Amino acid sequence: MRFWIGIDDTDSAKGMCTTYLSVILMEELEKSGMRVEGFPRLIRLNPTVPFKTRGNGAISFLVNGDLEEAYEITKSCMEEYSMLDDEKTNPGAVFVEAASRAMDYLPKFADKVIKSVVSIDEALFIIGKYFIPHIKFKLGRGLIGALAAVGAELNDSTLELLSYREPERFGSKREYDRDSFFRADMETYPLTWDTVDWHNDVVVAVPSSPDPVLYGIRGDDLNAIKKASEIVITERVDKKQFFVTNQGTDMHIIDERDVKAVENFHSYRLRGVVAEKPYDIEGGHVFFHVETRFGKLKCAAFEPTKQFRDVVRKLEVGDVVDVYGSVKKDTLNLEKINVVKLAEIYRLENPLCPVCGRRMESAGRGQGYRCRKCKTKAEDRIRVRVERDLEEGYYEVPPCARRHLSKPLVRMDVDKKHVFR
Ligand SMILES: [Zn+2]
Structure with missing residues (x-):
């Protein structure tokens, strides 16, 4: 049977x-x-x-x-x-x-x-x-x-090769050669992913919890994963097992078109317009608000998301974004963001003198602007388009902050990807 x-x-x-x-x-x-x-x-x-x-x-x-x-x-x-x-x-x-x-x-x-x-x-x-x-x-x-x-029906799936420690070592510090994991990544990425985090200098494949797992290599290609596992140098591996998984598939994400109301303990992809400029709080956590079809929603990039926060900090009111993440305590914890359309941002400047080209100065309250030398005058300040220090497209948290289920950009078939590796 x-x-x-x-x-x-x-x-x-x-x-x-x-x-x-x-x-x-x-x-x-x-x-x-x-x-x-x-x-x-x-x-x-x-x-x-x-x-x-x-x-x-x-x-x-x-x-x-x-x-x-x-x-x-x-x-x-x-x-x-x-x-x-x-x-x-x-x-x-x-x-x-x-x-x-x-x-x-x-x-x-x-x-x-x-x-x-x-x-x-x-x-x-x-x-x-x-x-x-x-x-x-x-x-x-x-x-x-x-x-x-x-x-579970896996329309999309990935693989993970888990290697286990000898039972007598459970709970003790894992022994492995850090560099060998970076080498394995170099040789097999993007068919394997999240083995290491180059920017944050972390070996992601090796857990720190006291369980039997020595390391796990994730990816889309069996042979690439095998190759990576042959490159890494570690304490003796007791057992090895491949698993078919829903890791890295975004299977937890409910797409906006299927959403009736945004609730805690659920994960979403939602379109929104940035309604309030991002701000930092103590501990390095960054927050902003988006206006969505379902009302205003607070979004968070917490400290562990590292350089991803720099992307979030550059958002301006009016930017159109797709936010991906789980809602907890009425706050969406960002896993990914797609900057769909950057808002045009303007700054007001004193006008330039049409004769000498120098910047005019205020002629006094309500008196407009003037060039003292050429005696030219202008009534209003001018609007100057601010060059945005952010490109449209997809951004994600780095590997060291990735959730098991989150689909890495390297697996996504979209344009304008900004991959942190
Ligand atoms: Zn002048």
């Missing part, structure tokens, strides 16, 4: 990673004679939900084998490896027959989990309606992501 296993919410800020647990689980299933078909899928869910796990990623993979036996193996794997002591960790797993009617309904459910906020009751309703075998620990919140990972 062919069936999907979906699994989520087994990790915590203190350790583990659902991807790692899945790799072990797949090994166990294959040891008992079952076959995992194709690559497992790493599905990132709505990044704004308040009760998310660390990376908010769920896993699914297709198994050919015995469902009851797989159920028992999965259960013992989850018991052994989940971070059950952490109150925020609420693991869940589902087993969905590939040929079942549930598979027709799950894509819609998955789309909602990726773009919106879904309750555990909605997941339990589907599980009840379609008699889906499942495992849950504690609140079982992981059932939501587990179902979504099985159902």
Whole structure:
């Protein structure tokens, strides 16, 4: 029998990673004679939900084998490896027959989990309606992501090769040669991306959390990713696994044409006109307001978005922009911006003398302007077009600040891209 296993919410800020647990689980299933078909899928869910796990990623993979036996193996794997002591960790797993009617309904459910906020009751309703075998620990919140990972329809997808550490090293400082990651990027970009951040001098591929992941290489091309992983020099790699993912696809973004109202915990692409000049607050965070079809919206480029803030600071009232990002606390946290049309900005200057060419001076309050030498006069100041220090087109946050789901400009088929690398 062919069936999907979906699994989520087994990790915590203190350790583990659902991807790692899945790799072990797949090994166990294959040891008992079952076959995992194709690559497992790493599905990132709505990044704004308040009760998310660390990376908010769920896993699914297709198994050919015995469902009851797989159920028992999965259960013992989850018991052994989940971070059950952490109150925020609420693991869940589902087993969905590939040929079942549930598979027709799950894509819609998955789309909602990726773009919106879904309750555990909605997941339990589907599980009840379609008699889906499942495992849950504690609140079982992981059932939501587990179902979504099985159902997600990937019209666009990318790959990630995750490398894992030897178990005895978990929690210790990762040992790797920084330069080798920059070299790997140099050799394989743009078929791989977000391995490093050149401008901010950060190796993005290596996490700093205490989980089993040593590094992850993301990209669109299997061979380029393999090549990058051969270039990097690190401590011994214990396991490696490719995942098909929705990372870097903007799958979380709800396009303006589908928006009825702008709500917190959702992510959007919205057209707006800059209504107030950007301003900095303490800590280096930059804010501005845009007027949209849905009213005025506050937008933010926070300090971690680094040089992206310099783009935002150059916006002027009247600029037409498309803003991309998640709304939280009634503020859209920018992931990308498209400067669609720059406003024409003018400055008032004293007129020039038509005879000698020098700038005229004020002849006194309400008296117009004059050239003292030539005795020429003019009534009003003149409007001078200000040269804008900003080009139209797309700008994005640098790799070190990228959200898992955000589509990097290097993957976007648009004109006028300004890529930070
Ligand atoms: Zn003059």
